[in-house]
Amino acid sequence: MELKSDNIQDRPEQQQQQMQQQQQEQQEQQHFHVLAVDDSVIDRKLLEKLLKVSSYQVTCVDSGDKALEYLGLLNNLDCHSTTSSSSSSSSSSSSSCSQSSQQEGLKVNLIMTDFCMPGMSGYDLLKRVKGSSWKDVPVVVMSSENVPSRISMCLEGGAEEFLLKPLQLSDLDKIQAYLVKSLDHSCTNMDKDLIGDNNDNDDNSNNNYSEDSNNDNGNSNNSNNNFSKRKAISSEATERRPKMKGVAVIV
Amino acid sequence: MDVVKLQKQLVDYRASLYHEAFLDEQFTQLQELQDENNPDFVVEVVSLFFEDSERLLNELAKALEQQSIDFKRVDAHVHQLKGSSSSIGAQRVQKVCITFRNYCEEQNVEGCLKCLQQVKHEYSLVKTKLETMFKLQQQILAAGGSIPM
Numbered sequence: 001m002e003l004k005s006d007n008i009q010d011r012p013e014q015q016q017q018q019m020q021q022q023q024q025e026q027q028e029q030q031h032f033h034v035l036a037v038d039d040s041v042i043d044r045k046l047l048e049k050l051l052k053v054s055s056y057q058v059t060c061v062d063s064g065d066k067a068l069e070y071l072g073l074l075n076n077l078d079c080h081s082t083t084s085s086s087s088s089s090s091s092s093s094s095s096s097c098s099q100s101s102q103q104e105g106l107k108v109n110l111i112m113t114d115f116c117m118p119g120m121s122g123y124d125l126l127k128r129v130k131g132s133s134w135k136d137v138p139v140v141v142m143s144s145e146n147v148p149s150r151i152s153m154c155l156e157g158g159a160e161e162f163l164l165k166p167l168q169l170s171d172l173d174k175i176q177a178y179l180v181k182s183l184d185h186s187c188t189n190m191d192k193d194l195i196g197d198n199n200d201n202d203d204n205s206n207n208n209y210s211e212d213s214n215n216d217n218g219n220s221n222n223s224n225n226n227f228s229k230r231k232a233i234s235s236e237a238t239e240r241r242p243k244m245k246g247v248a249v250i251v
Numbered sequence: 252m253d254v255v256k257l258q259k260q261l262v263d264y265r266a267s268l269y270h271e272a273f274l275d276e277q278f279t280q281l282q283e284l285q286d287e288n289n290p291d292f293v294v295e296v297v298s299l300f301f302e303d304s305e306r307l308l309n310e311l312a313k314a315l316e317q318q319s320i321d322f323k324r325v326d327a328h329v330h331q332l333k334g335s336s337s338s339i340g341a342q343r344v345q346k347v348c349i350t351f352r353n354y355c356e357e358q359n360v361e362g363c364l365k366c367l368q369q370v371k372h373e374y375s376l377v378k379t380k381l382e383t384m385f386k387l388q389q390q391i392l393a394a395g396g397s398i399p400m
Contacts, residue, residue, distance in 0.1 A: 042299050042335045049284045049292060116330065144334045166277050166338045169284070 032179050033057040037067045037113040037125060038142075047112065047167060054172045056110075064113070064120030064128075071108065071134055078132050108137055109179050114165075115143035115150065123154060130158040138178040142167065254396035261387045262399055268384070273377050278340030282400070297381055300339045304374055307332045311367055315360075325363060326355040332370070343373045 034056050036047045044060045051058045061067050068074050111129060115122040122141050129139055138160040143150065151162045160178045163171050268274045285292040307328050314325045333348035347370040354362030388398050 040331065040334055040338070042296060042303060042338050045296055045299060046338055049289070053284055144337060165334065166280070168280050
């Protein structure tokens with residue numbers, strides 16, 4: 001990264017062009033990736049369009065199970081977790097995970113899920129995600145029905161937002177705020193991973209375990225803290241918004 | 252045919268669909284999402300809606316023909332139809348679905364059968380209207396004009 005800071009103009013033109021192209025490609029790759037879950041083909045198409053128009057990358061799946069599969073969380077296996085208590089279970093999970101090549105470098109910045117789905121509901125999916133190594137990914141729940149008890153249940157379950165269908169472009173402004181927040185999380189995780197790579201397995205699991213226990217202690221305060229955090233962050237995001245799309249981000 | 256005349260026809264026809272509540276502002280949202288990269292977006296979504304609705308109406312007819320009606324199943328289908336009609340802005344279809352769901356909750360067979368007829372009727376009306384509108388659009392494009400917003 002230091003190379004690119006000052007002397008681009010001094011370098012030969014070809015190299016300049018190459019570097020600019022690389023920067024551009026990196027910027028494109030840095031677009032937020034949203035996992036959209038909805039059993040309705042029409043709503044999937046609509047959501048995909050809304051997100052693409054807003055410059056997000058989208059992956060659509062039609063059920064909670066497919067979402068879990070995509071995230072590597074099927075069958076209660078957590079392919080991203082290094083907090084397995086017994087080494088034997090981690091080795092068995094890693095053998096089944098090596099078959100799903102999606103896992104490597106998989107980046108999901110936001111999950112948007114319908115509430116009412118046959119089989120696993122959006123709420124069930126929310127709880128599964130929040131109980132996994134993907135717990136820091138913001139989850140937004142959508143529903144065509146305005147049921148206050150449902151809304152508070154989802155928010156208490158860890159959802160960032162509850163959106164009423166049908167969705168409109170204006171709803172996506174709210175989502176931008178959560179993506180900025182998740183950026184901070186994913187940067188931190190990447191740093192942790194970088195540190196983890198240099199250690200052997202035992203040290204790695206120890207680091208993560210202590211992280212998790214800290215999080216657990218914080219959980220009871222979370223719902224209170226989140227409200228004030230949410231407001232603070234959304235005002236920051238509003239200021240940043242004009243610059244958002246051009247930002248090159250390391251995820 | 253005169254492009255300007257066609258364009259006026261389209262604008263008036265579209266306005267009438269909103270005025271008569273066949274369509275609501277959600278349909279406008281769909282149109283706003285369409286761009287040069289995906290110029291058939293609205294037609295694609297609406298076609299999906301037609302396919303999906305016809306499937307659901309068939310399922311509903313079957314479910315209501317049963318000796319012992321499974322109202323939960325009927326309600327699930329109506330819920331889907333309500334959702335998809337809402338997503339494309341087919342307001343009159345959506346409204347009938349709301350009434351339909353109430354009858355399901357009451358396990359009122361007569362009410363449900365009546366609503367099934369009503370929703371079939373409203374669906375076929377909006378389908379015809381949308382197809383007419385798309386034809387007008389095609390005519391304008393074929394005559395070298397552009398679709399007025």
